[in-house]
Amino acid sequence: MLSALTQSLGRLSLRTASPASSNIGASTSSNLSLFRTGNASSSWPQQQMRFKSQLAPRRTKYRKAHKGRVPLAIGGSLKGTTLNDGMYGIRLLEPARLSAKQLQSAETALKRKLKAIKGAQVFLRVFPDIPVCVKGNETRMGKGKGSFEFWACRATIGKVIFEIGGPVEIRPEIAKEALKLAAVKLPVKSEFITRESAPRLGQIVEQTIPPGSAVGHGGSGVVTSA
Template sequence: MFTLPSARSLLAVCRSPGSVLSHALRPAAPLFAFSRFRSQLAPKRVKYLKRHKGVVPVPIGGSIKGTTLAFGDYGIRIKENGRRLTAKQLTSAEEVIKRKIKPIKGAKVYMRVFPDIPVCIKGNETRMGKGKGAFEFWATRVAPGRVIFEIGGAPIREEIAREALRLACDKLPTINEFITRDTPPRLGNLVMSREDFATQKCVPITAP
């Protein structure tokens, strides 16, 4: 005589690790939403509030992505090794640039990086263990040669652009360089010429 299995036995089979329905019954990870101001640099929502510290990416595979201008006519890019920039530092640099180019109608500032990495800090003289520290601020990892800010949208004199970006560099803890549309891409500490870029051969033409 055939008997139907009970509901409890069916639920136990579905929740077993090897079953197909176990993934469907697994609860989804919560999405953490934040109440932020309009001018605050922070992601709208994240899946995990705390992350590992991680390392700064280094383009060891020959990638030159993000080392040239894409939106504006002038910009700055990091010249030394990669660093971690905080949202407060990027906001201060952006405000300085906007204040300098405000008289120029139609001028825009383009930020090529965004702080989406949560940084957690524990208090000083705290014993080891007992979980990760509390959330402190947002940051981003910038690789060497990466463009940080660009200026464009309207014709701007090079002298004004240099002064605006110089003031922005004073707000950042990195060594940056001024670039234009004619500046060749950078591969780490090596600057590629236009001919070498076309043939994908990296030859340093300036001192790092």
């Protein structure tokens, strides 16, 4: 009789203890998963994170980069000197290193001016993906590279920076006024171009001579002018 009672009590204790043990196992596994995700998110450096309102790459291969120089197009390539998506744009007349803050302020001024035109689009042809590091003033040589300061991009002479266009028609005077507001925010000189503008190679602009024109050598073709 006593043995039968002890067996029945043992069965009841096992049945009541099994769900509790499963809950404990589930809670421990969830805690471990939270711990792993927390470690994974904290391993990324904070300066590589891009916020919603900032121009910055989502991630880079290296945390810091060399300063470098703005390249000079001497190979004859005309890539990036004409419009691709818009009807009007601005392109640089000097080489420059443009920061993300400068590009964002220029884009904001451009969009504010074109806000009244429904359907107008703004195209940014460059993107700041180079990390610029700065050391403090009167700092001794050595001790490694400086800390991260801002994102920037290198733009050569003749590089198109902004384009405006879209499914709607924008009048040339409005486009010129809007792009002038954006050009003021840039640290270098720029020029207003359209679809008919010739490509540029450094300080040289290619111009097409119409057939039978008296300009040039009397024939049709392409000439360059500084």
